Amino acid sequence: MRKGVFGACRALILAVVALLASGPALAEDGYDLWLRYRPLADSAQARYRPLATAIAAPQDDPSIRIAAAELHRGLSGLLRADVPASADAIAPGAILLGTSGDRRIAALGLPLSTLGREGYLIRSVRVDGKPATVIAANSGVGVLYGAFHLLRLVQTGDPIDRIDIRSVPKVELRLLNHWDNLDRSVERGYAGQSIWDWWKLPDITNPRYVDYARANASIGINGTVLNNVNAKADSLTAPYIAKAAKLADIFRPYGIRVYLSARWSAPIEIGGLKTADPLDPAVAAWWKAKADEIYAAIPDFGGFLVKANSEGQPGPQDYQRSHADGANMLAAAVKPHGGIVMWRAFVYAHENPDDRARQAYDEFKPLDGRFADNVIVQVKNGAIDFQPREPFHPLFGAMPKTPLMMEFQITKEYLGFATHLVYLGALFEETLASDTFAKGKGSTVARVIDGSLEGHARTGMAGVANIGVDRDWTGSQFDQANWYAFGRLAWDPEASARRIAADWAGMTFSTDPAFVAPVVDMMMRSREAVVDYMTPLGLHHLMATGHHYGPGPWVDDLERPDWNPVYYHRADAQGIGFDRTKTGSNAVAQYAPPVARQLGDIRTVPERDLLWFHHVRWDHRMASGRILWDELVTRYDRGVAEVAAMRARWATLAPYVDADRHADVMRFLAVQAREAQWWRDASIAYFATFARRPLPAGSPPPAHDLDYYKALRFPYAPGN
């Protein structure tokens, strides 16, 4: 009879659920990111339910309380069941959380000692004779990371019945860099204004701050630089320190520290000093007092990020001091508190006539060994500036005595803003897998970054955030994948971008293999597509002035030579490309000899980097058998075709995605298709004026003449 009652109830309950679920509040707008926790298929629910009957967690650690709450939220949603969290009872199928200090965890005799502060174990065990899953670590944050890992397994349909996972981050500092200004504009931000509402902080906070912390913790990000590297001194004044402290309080239990970008000239601008000379004792004393003030408000403040003597920013060179002098002075100020200084190597100077690609290396290489032990030098992935493709930065492997941290750009300044679907996991992976040959074969950039190559304990990876107030956080659904992939690769720089894409797609949309396989394929190919339709064969920095949206290869009127696209492509009647071999700028010599040899020889350089390193004749014969001009046009055409293929493919995937997000992505792909064509047409129209050759057979002429493309203006492009 009871069964009959429940049978009868079932239909009613489903009707009620359907009614509630049809409400507007459950619309899929992307806000939930990869932490959607929508119900799994019935069969999967049945499989997991016995393995997730309850959550047993001590209540004294705030991070573990959050881990338990997240598991409760996630499992209750995924399994459509109430998975209660409590402190004590262990039922069969319970999930037990705890640290090495807990009695029940200690009794399990798990090998926790090598996990460090942030690593964790997830294991199927027996507790008091009952089957259970334990998530154990040496800190509450480690447990929280493990909880998110377990949730991911359930979200993506991985088995958890005989589980034995050990995970330890390979990189110490896994940071977002927000180029967010105090007026809430975001330099190179394409997802609306800054999520930091500085004006209302610290009194009024946004629930989004917590969801930001959840999302970051779920992928292991453990620090955030709140303000733009083009910094204002105001961020170091008392009111703004109080605002940052409020954010730090919110983020702390999620294992996220706050950092600030420091304006080099702050001692003058807000300190009333006459100088910012790093060797002036008054300047050092000012920074020390400022650090003390910050740490009084934020005891676990991470430290400073500094952009100095670059693109107009002040710095120690204004006083004839070196970058090391500057970094070390700041480092001394934060050292008593355990803080660090991240000193950016992205420098190039007005006065320097050298190839811009050479300058950071020339400036920093001689300083190797001169930095204090709490300084880490932050190097962009390539020597120019976040192009669709760049060879790895020659500094990686070239400063063995100095910890170098990676700076990737998650926000797509040069890759079609948030409008174009480009999965950056593929780009990040390509750089990390590049072999510097600094200590022979296998000296990958990943091994420079994780410290294993040169034995550095201090390691880091920073990503310039693509986050804003847009409801979907990142300006498009697919740009969420780039935030996600960054976090996962910062945890493990040798992880597979393809595997990460599969996790993301499964958590974000659907775990159906008929969906995941084509979407992952599309994501992995999307990066090559943008290279092809914007800057194929090693071309770079051809974007329009200032905002960097759309093609501007003809631009030659900017104040500084190395801000002009013509500086980079050097097209002429004979050919195209930047000669960086010894007949040219010889930037290639900055790489280790095996790399320099390969890149410096037109016969061995990979075609993808050809025009980065060589000025090549239009009739140069390529691997395809085509001459360079024909190959160039073919690549442009290939990029356009690839976007058309993405569009067609996504259209077939409607059955797997809610209507709102599916349509949303379709609209973005339509724009991308139009703009890929624009890039191709404008670039070909321009380069044809040098090549003076016909287009290869089957390749249509540009839709407009060159003047049409040159006349396009975008005065209100975002992020500029």
Add this chain to the structure above:
Amino acid sequence: MRKGVFGACRALILAVVALLASGPALAEDGYDLWLRYRPLADSAQARYRPLATAIAAPQDDPSIRIAAAELHRGLSGLLRADVPASADAIAPGAILLGTSGDRRIAALGLPLSTLGREGYLIRSVRVDGKPATVIAANSGVGVLYGAFHLLRLVQTGDPIDRIDIRSVPKVELRLLNHWDNLDRSVERGYAGQSIWDWWKLPDITNPRYVDYARANASIGINGTVLNNVNAKADSLTAPYIAKAAKLADIFRPYGIRVYLSARWSAPIEIGGLKTADPLDPAVAAWWKAKADEIYAAIPDFGGFLVKANSEGQPGPQDYQRSHADGANMLAAAVKPHGGIVMWRAFVYAHENPDDRARQAYDEFKPLDGRFADNVIVQVKNGAIDFQPREPFHPLFGAMPKTPLMMEFQITKEYLGFATHLVYLGALFEETLASDTFAKGKGSTVARVIDGSLEGHARTGMAGVANIGVDRDWTGSQFDQANWYAFGRLAWDPEASARRIAADWAGMTFSTDPAFVAPVVDMMMRSREAVVDYMTPLGLHHLMATGHHYGPGPWVDDLERPDWNPVYYHRADAQGIGFDRTKTGSNAVAQYAPPVARQLGDIRTVPERDLLWFHHVRWDHRMASGRILWDELVTRYDRGVAEVAAMRARWATLAPYVDADRHADVMRFLAVQAREAQWWRDASIAYFATFARRPLPAGSPPPAHDLDYYKALRFPYAPGN
């Protein structure tokens, strides 16, 4: 037995509902505005259900389809029942929608002929012998307005069983003015950036555009000026016309037309002409062609709003032409398409040494009768600029041959931004109820605005929007009430602000009288509170430079005299206040004689306007028996005390409001309490340097000295 089954089910269903309702997606973040549609109390659900069994609506009119969908959504939520919408069947308790052209509506013989295009009837009727509720109008939009009215009745618990409502808007143009820039910044915006994502339009639209239209339609707003009156010519270029057209397409079925602010010098800036002289035939031809281009994309384009020769904007006076010359030339361009020109009277000139309060009147009064019949002059509520309190603008009643439309500011530029709780319904009502005496007693501003005083058919009311991308739309929960009240008062300028507040509070939070009564009382008092703690007794424009946040009565260093607070308060050793009587600027003479006499005489002027019109001795005896200085301080204290009372009162209302929004409002009130004190302390510290008298007994000294307040800086205040 079946009953037993359902009894058993009930508990389970409630558990499932509770589980789902506990999810994050149902969090009350304010996004739903006053259209929340959360379930009513059980007893109310039971009362309404028989009266809302189904929705019968023809499917051929897009506005009626929207009305039916909104009723379905609203009633299904409120009554926790599926209220189906269909085209045909009339069941007992159905809600029948339709226009005069529908057979079933015509058969009812309703008096629709006097409703105009936008009015509606809601009546309890019998259709085919069955009891029903009919919503009838002469247009689909009229039906939509009626549907929102019916929903409001259900939301607020009003009976609908014997209903007989007739509603016709008294004002033709009920418009929002967005001071939104093309880069998404919002001048005087305190709710995040512009909801118009110009960059992504027209290809990519935000679901928010639809919710914006729903919210506006629900309060009768029928037009929106998309861009800032400080306009850029780019908004008139083809790409931006296409973007505006996309918004127009979305808004059209909601009865909302789009308008654009026109940059006077656009013919030069984007037209390639040498002049923008309105009497130059080439200029007129350019605007005519531009209007044709806009109407080709937006057939129901509303017309232009123009800020000319004011605060640095170009205008016809640059060519020695009058405002009428300028307005009429533009009016001729849009006239063939049925468009209008709204010409702002907010002008004051660098060169003019006259009292700024006089200048708009002096400029426009002589032009009465000289404007084309599709021009309407838009006048701010007061002669200065959206102060916490201003006497009504002397132009109201002074230009009988010219239709004047009201410009209110919904965004709180001078009233504590979105942070301070100030219900502007009380301010709007005070202005509208003011008697101009233009045609004897009863010549209220409301009757100027609704056209009844001078027989104008063209009427309008504009509100400068307080809308942005913040999740709660307006930067705070209570600022939603100001958007709401503006719409309701635009529909009926003689409506009661108190009654509107009650509707809003009931729809937005709770209809419990134990909640509504104290909240409405608090809202109605909140406006007097801000007057008291910022600018009591007729003081005005004492806000800090530029951003207008916080006190700056001491500011005297701005380029233009009339930008300085000292220009307005004129405090000296003898007294304080601006003499606008005949011994001073004589601005008072711009009012009709009975008003001028009352305001011009220190014995009869209301104390609330005292220092607006008179320079008054510190020892002047006030109605309270106190001298002016003591009264001034007492008012400041009263304002601070009122905010403390609001805080205490809101704290007691927690049982009626979800925890998130209750806490949110508490945090805002805490800031307001601190800042009311700041205003009071800084103002008293400053004025005491002139009055040189002790504070009245019991009034504490300012917390800091004057220099402290003068030194405060807010370089990143929003909206500036």
